[in-house]
Amino acid sequence: MTRDIDAEIHALLPLAPAFFQILIALGDGERHGYSVMQDVADRTGGRVRMSPGTLYGSIKRMLAEGLIEELTTGAAGADERRRYYRTTKFGRRVAAAEAARISSLLLQAHESGLVPRPS
């Protein structure tokens, strides 16, 4: 049976904000849980601070959806006590689709004059 990837991607949209934040944090390589929390906080200037419950609840679901995967062998210089995660190909496609969806929304907001265009 062949997977209808596009349908699976669209079924996940709009993506939960926590999922998207985690995918962005894992965009440049594998990270452990606290590192993801820290990255999200740094990128958002401290406005978004994920709790451990939100983070690991999301990680559990994202693993089940196939958006991310857990590294079975530790990364170079990895802390052995920690578990590291990275995005899957499917996760990247979902993140791209979500980014396109948000861009399209932003464009519409610009065109309607609701949001001024960046100078």
Added chain:
Amino acid sequence: MARLTLAERLYRLLLRCYPGEFRDDYEGEMLLAFRERLAHDQGIGMGAVLRLWGQLLADSIVRAPGEHLDVLRQDLRYAFRSLRGAPVFAFTAIATLALGVGANTAIFSVVHAVALRPLPYETADRLVRIWEKNDSLAIDGFAVSLPNYISWRERLRTMDVAAWRGGSVTLRSTGDPIRVASVAFGVDFFRMLGAQPVLGRTFAPSDEAAGAERVALVRDSLWRSHFGAGPRIVGTAVTVAGQSHTIVGVIPESSVPLTAEFFTPMRIDPAAEQRDNHTASVIGLLRPGVTYEQAKQDIDAVARQLEAEFPASNKGWGIDMSTVYDWIVPEPTRRALFVLLGAVGCVLLIACANVANLMLARAASRKREMAVRMAIGAARRRLVRQVLTEGLLLAVLGGTAGILIAYWSVPLMREWLPTNLPRGDEATVSAPVLLFSLGVCLITGLAFAVFPAMATSGSDVITSLKDGSRGSSTAATRSRHVLAAAQVALATILLVGAGLLVQSLRHLQRVELGFRGCGYHHRDDGVTTGPLRQTGRRLEPLRQALAADRRLAGRSGSGLVERRAVWRGQHRDADQCRWRHPSRIRIAAK
């Protein structure tokens, strides 16, 4: 992990809110993340630390239940798939439970309507029913003499009293005359019950004065059946016993504990009443702050005064009193209903034991499947929970089918209930009944799933894999033996109970009636007495009908009676009999 700090121990306590599987997977990681986040936030300040704890608390309250639901969803999906794979087992178990839950729901709907539902009167907790009694004549629960009632009304300090007298009247308005049960009562009656009219007003003190305009109230049922539920009924004139009455209001169906449909104010002429003529019924309302015992002492004292003052009529007469609840729903009725509920409870337990046995047999055939799942890493508690979830799913499906059976059977049961069962006709599958059924379903599900769950938790992976599906474990076999013994015990209890009931019924059929009751036929022609008494000529068509009936049916004799000697059903009050069975001319033939 290094020794935990107080904050980390506290956080680990909060993590207890999450399901075991989630904790197995992420507790260590979450503690590490918490440690680092706490260290970071402590560097920022107390505000950041407080915000962190707020987030963690919110996680425990909002996210942890979400994780539980997630696990439940997975377990339910698994249980559905599993039951779909065993349709005969699923059907048998669901049908067994449906019958058990259905019978319990139906009987509980009657128990709830009759014995558990509060009375629909604002002042129900202060209302009492009063009778007269005479121990030397072995009379109790007897009607009250109106002069005594008037004396009580004047002398009682702890309660207000209102009397009523029942009967039946022929009502004539624009349509055909009809015979309805009626009651004349003291105008305080409605105030004491806290009843409000649907239309118009209730009685005012001026309505019972001699010479005042004759007014009446009708019950909601009569308003709908005879007056077409029209709003113009208020002010309508009806004729009763040749006297015109103006209808001043309509009272709701459940506003009075009487079955009458037509109400008039009671006009007492003390000069015409005799103290030894016991004809009225009396209700009392305790004044605020007065206890039942204080009121009883008060009325007993008044009865003793009256006995001393009027020895000719009152010697030996005292007071019988009960709460209105005990009057409407007598203790023997309640006891009988709870015994019946206990009997259907036994049926449910037998159903549970049956389903538990089925599940144990199924668990034996799935032993290898469970062992394989454990061998590839499934936690034992997860498997136990899945067995429990399967049990609960069966209980919910069986319960839903049972509730549908109850919805269908309760209206039928209402028709079969004895006519003298108070409030039995109000039995419905209401919200409290559904809540009861839900509770029964959950308890049932846990009750029959606990044995197979125990069998699952106690099984050994290696032995199970070696044995395959060859049979059940010793523990499971023992559980099945215990269940079989319990079933036999419960069935024996039911059998003995049913046997005693049949025996009692046989004895009841042999009781001497005191008259020859065989060979008589009864025909109720529903002809009212009032007009017949007034115009004797109207009896002629009846006499002719009697003669024709005798010729056609080959009867040896026939005659007219005004009332039957034996009534169906038993009534505590003689006057209640008359309200339930309007007086009609009846034709008895032999």
